[in-house]
Amino acid sequence: MNVSLKQSALALAAVAAIGIGSISVANAEETLVVVSWGGAYTDSQQKAYHEPYMAMHPDVKIVNDDSSAEAVAKLRAMSESGNVSWALVDAVASDAIRLCDEGLIEEIDFDKVLAPAPDGTPASQDFGNLIVSPCFIPQIVYSTTFGYRTDLVKEPPTTIADVFDLEKIPGKRSLEKRPIGNLEWALIADGVDPEKVYDVLDTEEGVDRAFAKLDTIKDQVVWWEAGAQTPQLLADGEVVMGSTYNGRLFSVIEEEKQPVAMMWDWQVFDLDGWVVPVGGPNHDLVMDYLKFATDTQRLADQAKFISYGPARKSSAPLVGKHASLGIEMGPHMPTAPENAKHTLLFNYEWWADRRDDLTERFNAWLAQ
Amino acid sequence: MTTEAATQQVMTTADGTPLKVSLAKAQRRLKIRALLLVAPLLLFILITFFVPVFDMLFRSVENQIVPEVLENTAPLLLKWDDRDGELPPEEVFAAAKEDFVKGAKAKTILRVGSRMNYEQSGFSSLFRKTARRAKNFESPYKEAFIKADRKWGDLDTWRILKRESGAFTISYYLAAMDLSYGPSGDITMKPKGEAIYLTLFWRTLKLSFLITILCLALAYPISYLMSTLPLKTSNLLMILVLLPFWTSLLVRTTAWIALLQQEGVINDLLVYFGLITDDNRLAMIHNATGTVVAMTHILLPFMVLPLFSVMKTIPPTYMRAAKNLGATPTVAFIRVYFPNTVSGIGAGGILVFIISIGYYITPALVGGVDGTLISNFIAYHMSTSLNWGLAAALGVLLLGIVLVLYYFYDKIVGVDNMKFG
Incomplete structure (x- = not known):
């Protein structure tokens, strides 16, 4: 009795928490819901990752859900109710470590899932010491x-x-x-x-x-x-x-x-990056998207729209000018040598x- | 002969069924129909109100994760006598090894680590470190554990584990009341630098009470005016009361930030008129003042509406009659008008007080440090620290306080006296 009561309460809480926004509609094209922070940050991801990916895959539709701020609590609620509806979530490293501890997000085999650097360096070395958790793919510093x-x-x-x-x-x-x-x-x-x-x-x-x-x-x-x-x-x-x-x-x-x-x-x-909830939908699509969105060029592209540093070492030389302001973004990166003395x-x-x-x-x- | 008399006594309907049965059947049908009509609401209340409340009650004491994951260790620990100052026997370490290996594989062991970290900082990394190495542990396991991390050789580590090995725990309630276990397992008050929740409960009650009084002081004259003015003017006033009510809560709260901040409109005006000097601007937001001002504004309609609807029903002839009988306006007000509005004051007061006791967004935005309420900490433990047990315990205590206050309210004022219109 207790268990069923608990489960129904949680299922209900999860349904209420997820809301109508993220119920994906089943139709011919595949919909990928990406949970992120909203505002300027989601915009930069939309331009650097989502739009090029959708251009390459016309049958995929990427929808943004601005719920990252509540991601930790919601993922736990979803997992307890046994109905994980999120496929891909943008989270900060400390939250990712906690979610990984709780077994709520998947461990990632970096070299298998992610693209190597253009010169062939495997992803795990390209990200280097920024891999702070086995479940967390760093995106920006x-x-x-x-x-x-x-x-x-x-x-x-x-x-x-x-x-x-x-x-x-x-x-x-x-x-x-x-x-x-x-x-x-x-x-x-x-x-x-x-x-x-x-x-x-x-x-x-x-x-x-x-x-x-x-x-x-x-x-x-x-x-x-x-x-x-x-x-x-x-x-x-x-x-x-x-x-x-x-x-x-x-x-x-x-x-x-x-x-x-x-x-x-x-x-x-601090680091921000992707985590994949255990038991989430569209798993293959997510992995394919991740391989694309975390490659060297894409990470460098994001810096055109927002002044955060790409997490791959190989992306740093590719950082260019701001897309609309036309300012050189390199000196504004927190990782720029002039800024990163201490x-x-x-x-x-x-x-x-x-x-x-x-x-x-x-x-x-x-x-x- | 006797059976014949009996059948004659029972009244029957045309088809021979006893009237009593037939009536009961018809009434049952009516009852079922009535029940079906209220069923949606009943189910709704059951699912959205009672089930979550009971789930919360349950969560505040639930500790299943520890005995579930440490299924071999927990029963042994419960039997272990920790009073002789010795570490647990080797069999406990062997069981722990088994649990760690299994838990690491199932990815559940670190949940226990996070759970135990609420009891004492350091368990999180202790479990993470041990889980990584446990599969290589070899007998004797006691030495293997202590080699992996010195903390396993510490008696307190095992005492805490033993204490929290049961399926239920009171530690969330202790934490919610600023209590903690002392070194020998006795319950003591937390030192002053770490205690926080009692202060917050007290502050929440104090500010809610203050907000209720302020709402009453502001709403009473407005409602009186509205109920006595001609319809056209009172409608206009009503719109002025309701217009902010229909405006987004966030807009109203941020508007107060613009008004009250140090470089804000009110401070600018005060400086302009020379009432304060430029470097002595008043701090009216991001503190308790901000919370009180913004919440009083937001909750005012909840006081005005019940007051207005009660005052509207008081015939003006009462006051005239009182004056006619020789009462001064003050006496007439105190002895005739005011007692007639008590039911509205009760309704509005309890509405404002109970809403403000659980208020969350406004104090989070304008409360700063000394204007945040207990609900902000419940939200913090729900969404950020993920300590749902503590959040539930704080919630249950808050619910308990409201019920106690309600009981006293009923004793002193009487709930039957409450009128919403």
Whole structure:
């Protein structure tokens, strides 16, 4: 009784969650529903991947579903109800690792499923150390970094320590409302050797030290939860500097021409990529699409539409100009040598362990 | 002779069936028809309301994953006596090896790792590391486990596993009430830097109450005006009340951001008129003030409508009669008009209070740090941390609080007094 009751409840929850949008209609042409983040990001995928693929395969129709933000919870609900309706999902690496742990997404045989680089380097080597989970095909490297109002600061910030320096740069700053990234920055700004950040964070004193550093600017921080908030806060002059995704800052600076500039010091790299739900529909089509959409040229093409770096090493030399603005995109990539002097890649494994308790502590700290 | 008398006593219909049976049949048919008519609604409520609520109740204590995946280890652990300060015997390690190998193959073992990570950070990577190596473990397994990760040699690791080996757990409720297990298994309050949920429950109740009072204070005069003005004017006022009600919630919330932020309209005006200086702009959004202002605005119609419909039914002659009998306007209001509106206040108050206690979007957008409510954390645990057990426990506690408050409301005001129109 319990089981059937539970299952029916879950089936219902899943049906409600999936909604009408993703019920694929069976007809002559095959429909592939791609779940992604929406907005400018889905647009860039539409232009770089979906449209060329549909041009090559006229019988395939690719439909976008902007649900990536709820992907983790929905995939689990679908899996529990035994009705997985998503074929392909765009997710960030930390979510992918968690989904992989739960056995909700498929492990990928990189060299078998994905195309090699043009010079024949197998995919697994071309992606190299960006393969952080066996279930996750990296697509882009994005970074969380700082933008500042050029007209509201007396002297521009140049290092991460300036973010924590209220004397050099007075005024409000915006930071993401989560411990991930902020604790690392706090420690680096406090003088910890960046190589040893996670060793220090592993100790109770290290965590205390990071929170103590954050304490020094706490009353000057506006906490954001959605990537669009910092650009808006900067545009309104509500903050003088703030962290957000580099692509968002690119559009504030180059597309909207706001008086904002980038501060790349200790930008935190993160990865976004594809995951394939276990038991999802259109499996063969998904694999064929993935082979196409993650090849060297396609990844380089995406950078024409949004300023995120391609995850393949072989794509980097192929990055060209922005499709409509005509600016050379290379220098705007977080991976460009000029910008990537000091970078930090999340220690995903470490955060998988500590995410729950540190988030709790972070929230308690915020509430104090 | 006797049987004949008996048959004569029973009244029958034309075809010989006893009248009683026939009547019962006809009534049963009516009952079935009535039931069929309400069946869609009944089923709807059953499926969309009761089943999820019970599922939530169940989830807040459910712990099946651990005994299911650790099927060999869990029963042995439950029997193991951890009080003598020794690690579990070799047979537990051997069983654990078997479970890890099987679980790694079925890709279920890491779920246990994530589950146990809620109890203590570090289990996630401990399980991931061990699952990778378990198939190569050889006897003696105790040494093999400890070699793979030192934590397996730690008594606490096994104590926590033993504690959570049953099919049910209370640890989600403990976490939801800022309690945790101490080193020796006793339940203690979490240290001040880590406790959060009690503060949030208290804040949710406090702000909801404040919002209800503010709604009442604003809605009472409006409703009074609407019920006494001529129809044409009161219709216009009604439209003004309802127009925001029909506007998207997100639009209304973001409009408040534009108005209240530090570089926003209200601050600009205050600076322009010299009421505040430019570097002393008021912080009215991304804090509790923002939540209260925006939610009061959004929930106001829920107070105005019941109040209005109750006030509309109060004949104006009551007040005139009171004054005629010598009451001053104040006394007439307090002793005649106000008691007649109590049922509307009750209905509106409970509506606003219960809606705001579970409100989610507006506090998430304008609440900042001290204006977020418990529902924001339930949502966080549902969609981000995937700790559905804790989300369910928080939800059950919230439901419990509402039911307790409702009980007291019924005792003090009386639910029968509530009138929506």
